[in-house]
Amino acid sequence: MAVWDGEPAxxxxxxxxxxxxxxxxxxxxxxxWPRGAARD
Numbered sequence: 001m002a003v004w005d006g007e008p009a010x011x012x013x014x015x016x017x018x019x020x021x022x023x024x025x026x027x028x029x030x031x032x033w034p035r036g037a038a039r040d
Contacts, residue, residue: 001030005037 002019009016022029 001032003032003034005034 002015004015004019007016008014019029019031
């Protein structure tokens with residue numbers, strides 16, 4: 001599970017990097033979008 005604002009990682013190993021890695025390796029990912037976050 002990831003609480004992610006949808007923004008790119010602001011440093012190596014940020015939430016965006018971890019989510020992308022999990023998706024690439026087949027790990028199921030559930031994203032909880034904080035109020036006000038925008039999805040692309």
